[in-house]
Amino acid sequence: GQQLNQSPQSMFIQEGEDVSMNCTSSSIFNTWLWYKQEPGEGPVLLIALYKAGELTSNGRLTAQFGITRKDSFLNISASIPSDVGIYFCAGHIGTSGSRLTFGEGTQLTVNP
Amino acid sequence: NAGVTQTPKFQVLKTGQSMTLQCAQDMNHNSMYWYRQDPGMGLRLIYYSASEGTTDKGEVPNGYNVSRLNKREFSLRLESAAPSQTSVYFCASREGLAFFGQGTRLTVV
Numbered sequence: 653g654q655q656l657n658q659s660p661q662s663m664f665i666q667e668g669e670d671v672s673m674n675c676t677s678s679s680i681f682n683t684w685l686w687y688k689q690e691p692g693e694g695p696v697l698l699i700a701l702y703k704a705g706e707l708t709s710n711g712r713l714t715a716q717f718g719i720t721r722k723d724s725f726l727n728i729s730a731s732i733p734s735d736v737g738i739y740f741c742a743g744h745i746g747t748s749g750s751r752l753t754f755g756e757g758t759q760l761t762v763n764p
Numbered sequence: 765n766a767g768v769t770q771t772p773k774f775q776v777l778k779t780g781q782s783m784t785l786q787c788a789q790d791m792n793h794n795s796m797y798w799y800r801q802d803p804g805m806g807l808r809l810i811y812y813s814a815s816e817g818t819t820d821k822g823e824v825p826n827g828y829n830v831s832r833l834n835k836r837e838f839s840l841r842l843e844s845a846a847p848s849q850t851s852v853y854f855c856a857s858r859e860g861l862a863f864f865g866q867g868t869r870l871t872v873v
Contacts, residue, residue, distance in 0.1 A: 658806075685862065694768075694854050694864035695807070740806065742862070750814070751822065752797060752862055756806035 655679075658741055658755030666763050671728040673758045675741035684717050684724040685742040689757075695740055699726070731762045766790050770855050770865035777845040777872045785840040785868050787855030795858040796838035798822075798830060800851040801867075807854065813838055845872045 655678045665671060675684070683702055687695035699710050701717035701724060708715055714727045724741055741755040771786045789796065794815045799807040799822075809822030813832040827849060829841045838857075842849060850872045855865045 661804075683860075687864075692867075694866050697861055697863065700861055742807075751809060751812060751820075752856070752858065753809070754799070754807040756804070 656741060656743060656753050656755040658758055660758060661756065662759040662761070664761045664763065665731055667732060669731055671731055671735070671760060672725065673739060673741075674723060674725045675743070675755045676723045677743060677753075678722075679745060680721040681743035682721075682745055683743060684715070685752075686713075686715050686724070686726050687740040687742060689738045689740065690736075698739075728760075731760075733762050733764050735762050736760060767863050768855055768857055768865040770853075770868050772868060773866065774869050775871070777842075777870065779846060779872060781845050782841070782843050783845065784842075785853055785855075785870075786837070787839065787865060788837045789855075789857035789863075790836065791857060791859070791863065792835070793857035793859040794835070796832065797856040797858070797862070798828075798838070798840045799854045799856065800824065800849075801854060802851050810840065810853075842870075845870075847872045 658675045686699045689695045699715040704719050704721045706717040712729045716725045738757040738759050740757045744750045744752045768789045797812040798810040801807050808824050810828050811830040813819045816835045819830050831839045853868045856862045
């Protein structure tokens with residue numbers, strides 16, 4: 653089946669640093685989604701990407717849909733303590749009814 | 765703005781007991797999903813429903829059954845709970861973008 657490899661598994665950074673994480677897939681995806689999960693909560697959607705090469709920003713977050721359609725990147729600039737959480741990439745092929753596959757997550761810790 | 769609502773939020777079961785996790789969405793989405801989340805393993809798809817009346821197996825369906833009762837509701841049933849099913853369960857619905865419920869923390873002892 654579809655496999656998503658997300659890296660790094662964890663990151664420990666200082667407040668103010670930039671962060672970069674990525675996902676690669678064994679399959680071509682039509683859509684890439686990035687989520688953040690805080691303790692005790694469900695994942696919350698951050699950014700959605702719909703076409704190869706697309707670069708989308710949401711505040712300090714920027715994500716890109718790789719040209720090969722097999723990868724995606726999420727960058728967080730000038731990190732702050734509330735950025736702490738687990739970040740997940742997700743992707744799917746096809747339409748709304750298709751399987752949505754998740755990466756294993758990147759645990760981000762920001763030291764003040 | 766309820767979005768996706770899961771019940772219960774917490775549950776403790778004894779091995780062999782059965783229970784049903786409920787999920788309802790008010791966004792008129794066609795697709796609904798059940799995932800389980802275990803430490804270090806991300807979100808793994810148990811079952812999904814592309815539309816009312818259809819269900820399909822995901823990556824880890826064994827030990828579970830689902831029912832797409834109507835467009836709003838998608839339930840997950842454990843017929844005979846096992847300790848390996850101790851996990852956090854998330855329901856999601858999607859029409860383009862996927863939105864998640866708050867999760868059900870299930871412990872099987």
